[in-house]
Amino acid sequence: VKDIRAAIEDSESRMRLGDKASILFLDEIHRLNKSQQDSLLPSVEGGKIKLIGATTENPSFSVNNALLSRSLTFALTKVEPIALRDRLLTIANREGRVIDNALAMAIAEAADGDVRAAINLLEASLSLSAPGETLTLDEVRPLLATIIPHFDKKGDFHYDVISAFIKSIRASDPDAAIYYLARMLAGGEDPVFIGRRLVIAASEDIGNASPTALLLAQAALQGVKEIGMPEARILLAQATTFLASSPKSNRSYLSIGEAIAAVEETGDLPVPLHLRNAVTKFMKGQDYGKGYVYAHDDPREAAKINNLPEALKGKRFYKPSQHGSEKAFAELLARLRPGT
Incomplete structure (x- = not known):
């Protein structure tokens, strides 16, 4: 930082003598923290320097937006x-x-x-x-033969390969998924990190279409923690191919997103009286629990009752798909709630 400040001051001195602004080249500019990058702004905006920054990281994540908005960005690709x-x-x-x-x-x-x-x-x-x-x-x-494959666990390659891995599972492409798993393992990725991503994918992308996917992914994660590499690769491979080959549904994932949006929009709506727990005589006098139907005694009648706050009556957050096991969920709910 001291050298940068000195270069800027030197450029200002030269400009006062009639010279053009100096070119300041900063290699690996992403290593400057936010405040250090911010300190360059006045000199860049004032034309006191011509800044050229080079980085091996994605500038969208590693360079301040204020600097990026005042710069031209050129992506240098790999040499063939x-x-x-x-x-x-x-x-x-x-x-x-x-x-x-x-x-x-x-x-x-x-x-x-x-x-x-x-x-x-x-x-x-x-x-x-x-x-x-x-x-x-x-x-x-x-x-x-001793060269470690290119896989930066903190850079763009890390995110690109893990993204390709998850999207291949989502696309039901076990061959691509197992390839990207191999890429990560060969590059030294933490197998526990991969296991956690598989657990997320099992719930987000397979969901109720194949509920056992989540159990298998969790078991794989636990096994990876217990046995470690290199045997952990076998567990990860099994979970990966199972998830990629399973029927897919993101309806649970979508339902929680919609429900959270409703909560943020409507706030703390009152819970219907029939769902409230009447633990005192006063509460009973306020009709707490009145009209509640025990679902095990009469599932059809219980399903007819609106359990959402009145402002959200009739709202359907969870809409089961027709894939895998979830198709049975859709059929059951249709029988219990005909016409909805």
Whole structure:
């Protein structure tokens, strides 16, 4: 921060002498906290500096909106393997070293589009041979086998892969779901985190269409906590394929959303008198519990009674789907509440 302040002051001094504003390049700008990023605003708005910020994070989450709104944002994509391979061959040639095309391509693919990682891998590979010798893929293969797949547990890749995992389950695609599970495990994702996401998916996306999905997901989560990796991968795989192959319903998820919206809109509506517990003589005198029907004695009659506050009478929050076990719920409620 001290260096940044000094650069801004230097730019102001130069401008007073007739020079243009200095270009201030901040690498990994996301490492500045909110207040530090805010301190750049006056200088940016006043034209005292031309700010260029680089980040490996998603700027929507890591850079203040005030800075983003005053900037042009350019997304730099991964370098294609062929282009990266050619670059590696050029670098090796410039250093007076010889590597074959297969090795250059293997390094490019292992680097996953990251030029810096590719150069580091190239340097490590070249250390395995003497100058003047041609380095081949077979000689470097053991080194490349140790490379950890690209999976940033705190960055965009983390959210992209877990999003793909959940959406593949939701789309009833067990093959894609198991692939993204493997991606996460290979990248070092916490298996307990994955297990928790499966429990959420079991309730949010499968719901009452297959109630056993939630039980299985919970059992998998508990098992993962107890046995750990690598065996935990088997439990996660079973839960993943079960959920992806199960009938789907989000009606419970939607119902709580609608109910919460109703509560926020209507506030604390009075509970109908027949549902109130008459524990004193005074309460009985106020008609607490009057008209209550014990559902086990007469389920049809009990189902006819409105149990919602009067302002919400007739409101249906839960609308069962026609999928899996939930179809039976819909049929039961239709029998108990004909015409609703």
